[in-house]
Structure formats: C-alpha cells, structure tokens
Amino acid sequence: MSHKLDVLISAEEIQQRLDELAEEIKKDYEGKELTLICILKGGVMFLVDLARRLPPDSIELDFMDVSSYGDEFKSSGVIKVDKDLKNPITNKHVLLVEDIIDTGRTLSYLQKHLISQKPASLKFCTLLDKPERRVVKDIIPDYIGFTIPDKFVLGYGLDYLQKYRGLPYIGVMMQE
Ligand code: PRP
Numbered sequence: 001m002s003h004k005l006d007v008l009i010s011a012e013e014i015q016q017r018l019d020e021l022a023e024e025i026k027k028d029y030e031g032k033e034l035t036l037i038c039i040l041k042g043g044v045m046f047l048v049d050l051a052r053r054l055p056p057d058s059i060e061l062d063f064m065d066v067s068s069y070g071d072e073f074k075s076s077g078v079i080k081v082d083k084d085l086k087n088p089i090t091n092k093h094v095l096l097v098e099d100i101i102d103t104g105r106t107l108s109y110l111q112k113h114l115i116s117q118k119p120a121s122l123k124f125c126t127l128l129d130k131p132e133r134r135v136v137k138d139i140i141p142d143y144i145g146f147t148i149p150d151k152f153v154l155g156y157g158l159d160y161l162q163k164y165r166g167l168p169y170i171g172v173m174m175q176e
Pocket residue numbers: 039040041042043066067068075098099100101102103104105106107158159
C-alpha cells in the first residue's frame with residue numbers, strides 16, 4: 001500500500017502562529033522566569049522554535065520522555081516515564097510543551113506527576129489539539145497552536161513509525 005501526504009498546516013502558518021503564541025506567553029509571564037518542559041520526542045521542534053522567540057535571560061529548558069503503550073495510531077492510557085526532569089521545578093513557573101493532545105491521558109498523568117513537585121504555576125502549551133479524541137475531559141490546554149480534526153497527522157515533530165519528524169509542515173497521510 002502506498003501513502004500520499006497532504007499538507008494540513010503549512011510551514012508558514014506554523015511559524016506565524018508561533019509568533020502569536022510567543023507574544024501571548026511573553027505577556028503572561030512578563031517579569032517572571034519560566035521553565036519550558038519539552039515532552040520528547042514530538043515536542044522538540046515546537047519547543048526549539050518557541051524558545052527562540054522568548055527572552056533568553058528568563059527561560060530555562062528541561063526535557064521529559066514518556067511513552068504510552070499502544071500501536072502507532074492509538075495510545076492505551078498506560079504511561080511510563082522513560083526520562084524524568086534534570087532540575088527541580090519546586091517554586092518555578094512551568095510551561096509544558098507538547099506537540100499534540102489526543103486522548104489527554106499523557107497530560108493528565110504529567111499534570112499529577114509535576115504538581116506533586118509543587119511548581120509556582122503549571123500551564124500547558126500544545127501545537128495541536130484534537131478535542132474530538134479527548135478521553136480525559138478536564139484536560140484543557142492553556143495555549144493551543146491549532147485545533148485539528150481527528151486525522152492521522154505527522155511532521156514538525158510528529159512521527160509515522162518514528163520517521164517524518166523533520167518535515168517543516170503538518171501533513172496528513174492518506175492511504176491510496
Ligand atoms: C504523543 C504526543 C503526546 C501524546 C498525546 O506522543 O507527543 O505526548 O502522544 O497523546 P494522548 O493525549 O492520547 O496521551 P507519542 O507517544 O507518540 O511519543 P513521541 O512524542 O515520542 O512520538
């Protein structure tokens with residue numbers, strides 16, 4: 001079976017939306033230091049492009065890697081921490097940066113995991129939100145790049161069988 005890639009969100013649209021998100025975040029955290037936590041691997045492109053737009057003297061970066069058991073299209077809800085934070089977040093303003101929120105299970109788990117460390121504040125920023133797929137209903141991101149329909153998307157950090165993460169746009173894979 002062959003696959004065809006359609007562009008859902010172009011590279012220009014992503015970069016333009018990032019300018020807007022960065023302005024919002026700058027305003028909301030004015031005069032404060034902020035720790036951006038990237039959830040690997042999908043969040044990495046978004047984190048890098050976002051961090052470059054924020055004041056370098058007030059931004060710290062940290063990384064977590066979690067996995068959910070399931071096949072490449074679905075997550076099962078069982079979350080495992082593969083890599084935890086390097087630095088403590090107690091009393092810090094934390095913004096978690098994700099590529100996509102689907103069922104909300106990953107974020108729900110991370111919320112509990114991070115809140116237990118008593119940050120000064122904790123907010124969520126996602127490039128893509130797929131609200132139709134939400135299972136954990138009370139997971140509402142504070143910053144959303146784009147709300148998208150329930151389609152299999154890839155690129156700009158998101159993979160298909162671990163490939164395609166380097167695409168500068170968000171694509172939809174259609175089976176032919
Ligand atoms: C994706 C994405 C989120 C999670 C969202 O990660 O980066 O972490 O799934 O799904 P949920 O809302 O249903 O929990 P994935 O497990 O594909 O790992 P990756 O980022 O390393 O590709």
